Amino acid sequence: MQTHMHLNENQRIAAQYKDAHILVLAGAGTGKTLTIMARAAYLIQRGVDPGRILLLTFTRRAAREMIDRLYLSIGKSARDVTAGTFHHFCLLTMRRMSKQFGIQEYTVIDREDQTDLMKLVRANFLKKKVIFPHASELIKIYSYARNTNIGPMKYLKKHTDHDEDTMKKICIVFKEYDKRKEANRYLDYDDILHRFAKKLHDDPAIAEKLRGLYDHILVDEMQDTNPLQWLILDGLKEPSKLFCVGDDAQSIYAFRGADFRNVHSFRRRVPGAVVLRLEDNYRSTQSILDVSNWLLKESPLNYKKNLKAKRESGDKPALIDFETEFDEAKWIADDLIKRHETGASWSDHMILTRTAWNSRTIEAILVEKNIPYVFIGGVGLLQAAHVKDLLCLVRASISHYDELAWIRYLTLWPKIGDITASRAIASMKEAPNATEAIHVMKKQFKTGQKIAEGPKLIQKYINEPAKALKAGARFLDPILSKRYNKWMSRKKDFNLLEQLAERYRSLLQFIETYTMDPISTTEATRSEGKDCVSLITIHSAKGTESSVCYIIRAEPGMYPYIRSLGEEDEEEEERRILYVAMTRAKDELVLTRTGTRYGKTVFHGGAVGSYFLATLPETLVESQSEWEGVFSASENSKNYGVIRPRKRYQ
DNA sequence: GAAGCGTTATACTAT
DNA sequence: ATAACGCTTC
Numbered sequence: 226m227q228t229h230m231h232l233n234e235n236q237r238i239a240a241q242y243k244d245a246h247i248l249v250l251a252g253a254g255t256g257k258t259l260t261i262m263a264r265a266a267y268l269i270q271r272g273v274d275p276g277r278i279l280l281l282t283f284t285r286r287a288a289r290e291m292i293d294r295l296y297l298s299i300g301k302s303a304r305d306v307t308a309g310t311f312h313h314f315c316l317l318t319m320r321r322m323s324k325q326f327g328i329q330e331y332t333v334i335d336r337e338d339q340t341d342l343m344k345l346v347r348a349n350f351l352k353k354k355v356i357f358p359h360a361s362e363l364i365k366i367y368s369y370a371r372n373t374n375i376g377p378m379k380y381l382k383k384h385t386d387h388d389e390d391t392m393k394k395i396c397i398v399f400k401e402y403d404k405r406k407e408a409n410r411y412l413d414y415d416d417i418l419h420r421f422a423k424k425l426h427d428d429p430a431i432a433e434k435l436r437g438l439y440d441h442i443l444v445d446e447m448q449d450t451n452p453l454q455w456l457i458l459d460g461l462k463e464p465s466k467l468f469c470v471g472d473d474a475q476s477i478y479a480f481r482g483a484d485f486r487n488v489h490s491f492r493r494r495v496p497g498a499v500v501l502r503l504e505d506n507y508r509s510t511q512s513i514l515d516v517s518n519w520l521l522k523e524s525p526l527n528y529k530k531n532l533k534a535k536r537e538s539g540d541k542p543a544l545i546d547f548e549t550e551f552d553e554a555k556w557i558a559d560d561l562i563k564r565h566e567t568g569a570s571w572s573d574h575m576i577l578t579r580t581a582w583n584s585r586t587i588e589a590i591l592v593e594k595n596i597p598y599v600f601i602g603g604v605g606l607l608q609a610a611h612v613k614d615l616l617c618l619v620r621a622s623i624s625h626y627d628e629l630a631w632i633r634y635l636t637l638w639p640k641i642g643d644i645t646a647s648r649a650i651a652s653m654k655e656a657p658n659a660t661e662a663i664h665v666m667k668k669q670f671k672t673g674q675k676i677a678e679g680p681k682l683i684q685k686y687i688n689e690p691a692k693a694l695k696a697g698a699r700f701l702d703p704i705l706s707k708r709y710n711k712w713m714s715r716k717k718d719f720n721l722l723e724q725l726a727e728r729y730r731s732l733l734q735f736i737e738t739y740t741m742d743p744i745s746t747t748e749a750t751r752s753e754g755k756d757c758v759s760l761i762t763i764h765s766a767k768g769t770e771s772s773v774c775y776i777i778r779a780e781p782g783m784y785p786y787i788r789s790l791g792e793e794d795e796e797e798e799e800r801r802i803l804y805v806a807m808t809r810a811k812d813e814l815v816l817t818r819t820g821t822r823y824g825k826t827v828f829h830g831g832a833v834g835s836y837f838l839a840t841l842p843e844t845l846v847e848s849q850s851e852w853e854g855v856f857s858a859s860e861n862s863k864n865y866g867v868i869r870p871r872k873r874y875q
Numbered sequence: 876g877a878a879g880c881g882t883t884a885t886a887c888t889a890t
Numbered sequence: 891a892t893a894a895c896g897c898t899t900c
Contacts, residue, residue: 284890312890336889414890480888580887602889610892640900642878741890764888786887802888 232256232263239501240264246467246498248447248491252532253517253808254508257470258768261443262291264468265306266299268441275305279439279465283446285310285742286601287768291445307439311454312414312741315421318435325431326420331410332624333740337608339364339413341629346401350394358387358395367399371415372451372482408654410626414741418453425460432460439465446767447471447491451482459494467495474521474528477764477802479794485801506532508770510539513814516845517807520837524800525793532808542807542814544838544846548853550778550819554587556851557775557817558594561758564773571597575759575771577806578602579786583778584760591758599751602762605743611705611715612722618697619732622683625653625662637704638676659684683732690726690735694719721749763806774810776803780818781836790835803837820852 232240236256239249240263251257261280269275282288288308295303307314316333319326334342343360351357358366370380377399381392406413412420424431442461444450448471450458458467469491476485492498506514511534521528547553561574578584581603591598606612614637620630628650635646649669656662663680667673679700686693698719706712729735751757759771785799807814816838 310890417890477888478890481890582886603887604891636878640878644877743889762888788887798888 232259233505235501235503235505236260236263239503240267242499242501244466246462246495247469248488248495248498248500249468249470249503250472250488250500251470251503252472252506252530253475253805254506254532254770255503256507257445257472257503258291258294260503261445261468261470262295262298264443265295265303269299269302273440275302276307277438277440278306279314279442279461280306280308281311281314281442281444282308283310283449283767284765285313287445288313310741311450311457312417315457316412316417316737316741318438319417319421322431322434325428326424328412328420330624330626331412332620332627332630333417333737334411334413334629335740335743336364336414338411338629339368342405342409342411343398343402345628346398346405350398350401357391363395363398363402366395367402368415369480369482371419372453374452374456405628408626409628410624415453418457422453422456422460425457436461436463436465441465442467444469444471446475448473448476448485448488449478449481449483449767450487451478451484453482455487455494462495467498474530474801475767475805475808477767477798477805479798485798504533505535507535508811509808510534510536510812512539512541512845513807513810516542516814516841517804519842519845520800520804520807523837523840524797526797540813541845541847542810542816544779544816544818544841544848546848546850546852547817547819548851550583550586551590552851553777553817553819554590557587557777557815558590558596560815561596562594565596569772571756571758573772574775575761575766575769575773575809576775576777577761577763577766577809578777579763579783579802581762584762587777588760591760597755597757598747598760599755599757600745600747600760602765603745605739606718606721606746606749607739607743609715609718611709612718614705615694615697615701615719615722616736618679618701619683619693620736622680622693623687623732623736625656625659631666634679635676637701637708638670638672641670686732688731690729690732691723693732694723694726698723718746721746725749763802766809767805770809770811772811773813773815774806775815775817776806777817778819779803779816779838780820781839783818784837785835796835800837816846 233256236259239247239260249257249260251260265278265280268278280288280291282291288310292303292306292308295306309317319328323329340360343364347357347360347363366380366385367377370377373380377396378392381387381395387395406416425435426432439461442458442465444458444467447469471488473485473488476483479485492500509517509532514532514534518531521530545556547556557576561571564574565571576584576587584600584603588598588600607616614633617630617633620627621634624630631650631653632643632646635641635649636643649666652669653662653666656665663677667677670676679697682696682700683693686696702716705715709715725739726735729738759769761769784803785796789795789799
C-alpha cells in the first residue's frame with residue numbers, strides 16, 4: 226500500500242477531476258481504493274458536504290474499511306459520508322421513506338428463505354412427480370433474470386433447453402412466488418434493488434427527491450455491477466456526478482448478472498464521461514505480477530493488461546504439490562508457525578480458497594495448532610440450524626405475516642409438522658393484527674397457551690434485541706436441547722448472538738443487518754483488530770491484500786472450476802478468479818495443490834482437460850513436491866487425468 | 876393423513 | 891452439516 230494519501234500523477238488527476246462523470250480503469254494493485262478515498266477527501270476539502278457523498282462498495286466490510294481510512298485522513302466528517310453496498314443503501318433509503326415505498330412491516334429474507342418459499346410454491350404447483358427444476362435452481366434463474374432486467378421467458382429460452390410447456394410453467398411458478406412473497410410481506414435481495422429502481426424510474430416525484438440526495442456518487446468495483454444496479458446509478462446520476470472505479474480483468478460476479486464488458490460501454494452509457502487509467506502496480510513484486518500477467522495472456526480474450534511493478538522483482542511464487550488436502554493443510558500450518566516464530570504477524574497471511582467448504586480441512590488444522598484465524602465468506606453464523614430456530618421465533622414475533630418463520634417455530638413443537646403448521650398459519654392470515662393473529666393461532670392447539678408464550682416474551686423487548694434473544698433462548702432451551710446432539714456447543718452461539726445484538730436499537734434492525742450481511746462465527750467472535758490469519762474465499766477477498774498469500778487446492782478441476790468446463794464464458798470467469806487471487810499477494814505467493822479430487826487420489830496418465838496451470842512455464846515459479854515417491858511437480862501437472870464436464874443441471 | 880425417525884446423498888462464488 | 895427420502899408409528 227502506498228503511503229497515506231500520497232498520490233501519483235494519474236491518481237491525483239483522477240481524484241481532483243472537475244465537473245464530469247468519471248470512470249477510472251484501474252488494474253489490480255494500482256491504488257483503486259486510495260484514489261476513491263482521495264476523491265472523497267478532495268471533494269470534502271473543496272467544500273462539498275460529506276453528507277452529500279454516496280460511496281457504494283461491494284461488501285459492507287469494504288465500506289467500513291474505507292470510512293475508517295478516510296477518518297484517519299480527514300477526521301470526523303468521514304463518518305457523515307453514506308457508505309455501503311447497493312442493497313444496504315437502497316434499503317436504508319426506502320426505510321427512511323417507507324410510506325412512499327410501501328415497505329412498512331416488510332421482512333428482508335436471505336437466499337435460504339427464498340429457496341424455502343419457492344419450495345412451498347413449487348410443491349403447491351406440481352400435482353404429481355414431474356421433472357421440474359428444483360427450488361434452488363428456480364430461484365437462481367429468477368434472480369439472474371431480474372438482475373439482468375430480462376424477462377424470465379427470455380432467460381429460459383437463451384440459457385436452458387426446457388421444452389416450451391415447462392418454460393411456461395416455470396414462469397407461472399415465478400408469478401406464484403411473487404404473490405406468496407407479497408402475502409408474507411417479504412423483501413428478497415432482488416426486491417430491494419428492484420423496488421428502488423422501479424420508483425426511481427416510474428415515479429417522477431420520488432425520483433426527484435432521490436436524485437437530490439447526493440452530489441457525488443463514488444462506486445467501487447464497477448466491473449461487478451449488474452444491469453439492475455446500473456438502472457439505479459443511471460436514475461441517480463443527474464445532477465449527481467458519478468465516479469466509478471473498476472477493472473474488467475477482475476470481474477468475477479457474472480453469476481449475479483455482472484458482465485466484465487460493462488466497463489467498456491461506460492462512455493456510451495454516460496455521454497461525455499471521462500475515462501482515466503491507473504497502470505502502475507504498487508502492491509506486488511514483479512515476480513508475482515509475471516505469473517498473473519502470464520495467466521491473462523493465455524486467455525483467448527484480450528484484456529490488454531500488463532501490470533508493471535513499482536517494486537523490486539522479489540521471490541518467485543512457489544508451486545507445491547501434496548498427496549492429500551490433509552498434507553497440504555499441515556504444511557501450510559507449519560509454514561505459518563515458522564513465519565510467526567521469525568517475527569511475522571499472523572495478519573500478514575491470507576489463505577485463499579475457491580469454495581467455502583474447501584477450507585474445512587485447513588480450518589480444522591488451524592484450530593488444532595492454535596493458530597488464530599478468521600474465516601470470511603461462505604456460510605454464516607446465522608445459517609446454523611439452532612440459530613435459525615431462535616431467529617425464526619423472533620421473526621414470527623415481529624411479523625405475523627412471516628410464514629416461513631412461523632412454520633419453523635411451530636414445527637419445533639411436538640406433534641406439529643409442516644402441514645398442521647401451514648393450516649394454523651393460513652387461519653392467522655385473516656387476523657387484522659399481530660395480537661389477534663396469535664390469539665387465533667393459540668386456539669388451534671392444545672399446547673397453544675405455551676406456544677404463544679414465546680412470541681409474547683419477545684414482543685416485550687422489541688427495542689432491546691439482546692434481552693429479546695436471551696429470553697427467546699431460555700424459552701426454547703428445553704425444546705432445542707432435546708433436538709440437537711452436542712447441544713452445549715451449539716448453545717454457545719446464543720451468547721455470541723446476544724453480544725452482537727447489544728449494538729442495535731431494535732430487533733428489526735438487528736435481524737435486517739445480519740440478513741443482509743451474514744458473518745461467520747469466527748468473524749463474529751474476533752475482537753476488532755486482533756492479530757489473526759485470514760481464511761477467505763476469493764470472491765470475498767476482492768479489494769484486499771496481504772503480504773503472504775496461499776492459494777490452496779490449485780489443482781485441475783478447481784481452476785477452472787469443474788462445473789464451468791465446456792462453457793467459454795464461464796471458464797474465462799474462472800481465469801479471472803485465479804487472477805484476482807494471485808494479485809492479492811504483496812511479497813510472497815504460494816500456490817498449493819493436491820492429488821486428491823473429490824476424495825479420490827488422481828495420478829493416472831492422459832491428456833489434461835482445461836487446467837490453467839497445466840502450461841505454466843517452469844521459469845515463472847519454484848516448483849516443489851511434498852508428495853513422496855511420486856513424480857516431480859512439473860511432471861505432475863501433465864499426469865493429471867482428463868477432466869470431463871459434469872452433466873449440467875437443468 | 877400426518878408426524879417422526881433413520882439412512883443416504885450431496886458440496887461454487889454472494890448481496 | 892443438512893436436505894431429501896423412505897419407512898414406521900400414531
